[in-house]
Amino acid sequence: MQLNPRKYFRIFLLAGLVNLAAASAIDANTAELPDLGSPDLVLYDRSTEEKLGRAFVVSLHKGYNLFEDRDTNQYIRDLGHRIAGHTGTNRNFTFYVIDDLSINAFAGPNGVIGIHTGLIQAVRTEDELAAVIAHEISHVTQNHLSRRFDYANNHGNLNSLATIIAAVLIGMQNPDAGMATMMGGMGLNIQNQLKNSRIHEKEADSIGIKLLHQAGFDPHAMGDFFGRLSKASSINSFQTPEILRTHPISEKRLAEAENRARQLNKKEITKNSVDFALIKIKTAKNYETKVEMDRPLSKNERCYLLSHSETAKQTSKCLRQLAFEDNTTPIFFLEYLSKIEELTKHQRNRIDKRAHFLLELFPQNQSLLIGYANYLAEYETNLEAISILEQQQDMLLYQSNTHKRLSELYSKRKQSAHAYFYLAKANIEIGNLARAKHYLEQSKKAKYKADKRLSAKIASFEQKHRNLLIKKENNK
Ligand SMILES: [Zn+2]
Incomplete structure (x- = not known):
C-alpha cells in the first residue's frame, strides 16, 4: 500500500515524542538473540496486550484500506477460526483482510491476524492459504510478539506504538524508502523487535504444521508455499515478498518443515x-x-x-x-441477489424461503445475513431488514458491520436513538472506545424514553462493557 507523505510525517512526529534515551538503550542486535524461554515469559501482561490490540485494530481501520468484500472477509474468518479451534487455548483471535497487493500476512498484538489480498492471489491452493494462517496463529499462541516486543522500554503513547507496529507489520510498497528510517531510531528498534527470530519461525512452522494437519489440511503446504516464495525472491531480489521480511526463511527451515510434515500420518484431506x-x-x-x-x-x-x-x-x-x-x-445465492431486477410475488416467496434455509445452514455467515437484509431493504421494507438483522445478529462472531447496517436503516426511519446506539455497538467491537462513548451519549440524549426495549438494550450494553466505558485507556 501507498502511504502518503503526510502520514509518514505524522508517524515520525509521534515516534519523536517517545523517550529517545530508552529507545537507544536497546541494542538492535537483541533481535538476533536466540530466545528459548517458555511462552509464559512475556514482556507485558495480558491486560496491556488487550489495550495494545485494541489500539492496533483502531490504527488498522484508520490508516489502512481494509478489504470491504463481505464474502472474502467471511471466508478468511471461517478458515481462520476453523484452524484456531485446534489450538486448545482461550486466546482471542480476530482476522482482518487488508486491501494490499503485497504478499503478506502478520500476527499483531492480542491475536489480531491480518491477511493481505496479495497473499490470497499468490496462494495456489486452499491448503497453502490455511498454512500461512496456521503459521500466524502459532506466532500468537507462542506469544512471540509479546516475547520480543519490549513494551516497557518502548513505553510511550499506546496509540502511537500501535501505529508504528502496524506500519512495520503491514509494510509498504517501496521498502528502499525505509519506513523504519522515516520513523527514526524508535521505528528501527521496533522493526528489529518485530522481526521473528529463526527460532520463532521454526516454532511457528512446527506448531502450525500440526494445526494444519488437525484441521484437515495438507501439512506439506507450509513448506511448499514458503519454498515457492523464497525461490521466486532469490531469482528477483527486488521483489522480496513482504512476508519474508518479518518471517525470515532459510534452506534449513524449509527442510525441517518438510520433515515434520512427512512424519504426520496421512489423513483424509477435507x-x-x-x-x-x-x-x-x-x-x-x-x-x-x-x-x-x-x-x-x-x-x-x-x-x-x-x-x-x-x-x-x-x-x-x-x-x-x-x-x-x-x-x-x-x-x-448472494451473487444472484445482487443482480436481480423486477420480481414477481412468486419469485419473492421463493427467495425468502431460500434465504431462511441458507441462514439455518450458515447461521454465522455475516455476509449472507447482510446480503439478505439489503435485498429486503430494497425490495420489501426497511423494517423487515431491521427485523432479520436484529433476530440473527447474536449468532455472529463479528458484528460490527451488521451494527453499522442497522444504524443506517434506523437512520432512514428517522429513529436516531436507535441509530446512535448501533453506532456505539459497532465502534466498541473495533476498539474505538472514545467514539463508542460519544454515540452512546448521543443515543441517550435522543428521545427514546417511550421505547422501553431500547432503554433495556442500552442498560445491558453499558453493564456488559462497564470496564471499557468507564475506565480511561492508557493514553499518556
Ligand atoms: Zn513467521
Whole structure:
C-alpha cells in the first residue's frame, strides 16, 4: 500500500515524542538473540496486550484500506477460526483482510491476524492459504510478539506504538524508502523487535504444521508455499515478498518443515475449495488479474466467473440454478441477489424461503445475513431488514458491520436513538472506545424514553462493557 507523505510525517512526529534515551538503550542486535524461554515469559501482561490490540485494530481501520468484500472477509474468518479451534487455548483471535497487493500476512498484538489480498492471489491452493494462517496463529499462541516486543522500554503513547507496529507489520510498497528510517531510531528498534527470530519461525512452522494437519489440511503446504516464495525472491531480489521480511526463511527451515510434515500420518484431506475458488475469482476481478490456481475451474466456478464479470448485468440461467440448488456455499445465492431486477410475488416467496434455509445452514455467515437484509431493504421494507438483522445478529462472531447496517436503516426511519446506539455497538467491537462513548451519549440524549426495549438494550450494553466505558485507556 501507498502511504502518503503526510502520514509518514505524522508517524515520525509521534515516534519523536517517545523517550529517545530508552529507545537507544536497546541494542538492535537483541533481535538476533536466540530466545528459548517458555511462552509464559512475556514482556507485558495480558491486560496491556488487550489495550495494545485494541489500539492496533483502531490504527488498522484508520490508516489502512481494509478489504470491504463481505464474502472474502467471511471466508478468511471461517478458515481462520476453523484452524484456531485446534489450538486448545482461550486466546482471542480476530482476522482482518487488508486491501494490499503485497504478499503478506502478520500476527499483531492480542491475536489480531491480518491477511493481505496479495497473499490470497499468490496462494495456489486452499491448503497453502490455511498454512500461512496456521503459521500466524502459532506466532500468537507462542506469544512471540509479546516475547520480543519490549513494551516497557518502548513505553510511550499506546496509540502511537500501535501505529508504528502496524506500519512495520503491514509494510509498504517501496521498502528502499525505509519506513523504519522515516520513523527514526524508535521505528528501527521496533522493526528489529518485530522481526521473528529463526527460532520463532521454526516454532511457528512446527506448531502450525500440526494445526494444519488437525484441521484437515495438507501439512506439506507450509513448506511448499514458503519454498515457492523464497525461490521466486532469490531469482528477483527486488521483489522480496513482504512476508519474508518479518518471517525470515532459510534452506534449513524449509527442510525441517518438510520433515515434520512427512512424519504426520496421512489423513483424509477435507476441503471446501469451492469457496476458495470463488474468493480467488473475486479478488482477481478486483485487481483485473488472472485467477492463479493449481487446478482448472469447475463448471459451477466458471458459471460464477462469467456471472461476476462486469458485462453480466442480469442473472444467467446457470447462476439462477446454483443460487437455489447449491448448498456448499451461500455465495452463488448472494451473487444472484445482487443482480436481480423486477420480481414477481412468486419469485419473492421463493427467495425468502431460500434465504431462511441458507441462514439455518450458515447461521454465522455475516455476509449472507447482510446480503439478505439489503435485498429486503430494497425490495420489501426497511423494517423487515431491521427485523432479520436484529433476530440473527447474536449468532455472529463479528458484528460490527451488521451494527453499522442497522444504524443506517434506523437512520432512514428517522429513529436516531436507535441509530446512535448501533453506532456505539459497532465502534466498541473495533476498539474505538472514545467514539463508542460519544454515540452512546448521543443515543441517550435522543428521545427514546417511550421505547422501553431500547432503554433495556442500552442498560445491558453499558453493564456488559462497564470496564471499557468507564475506565480511561492508557493514553499518556
Ligand atoms: Zn513467521
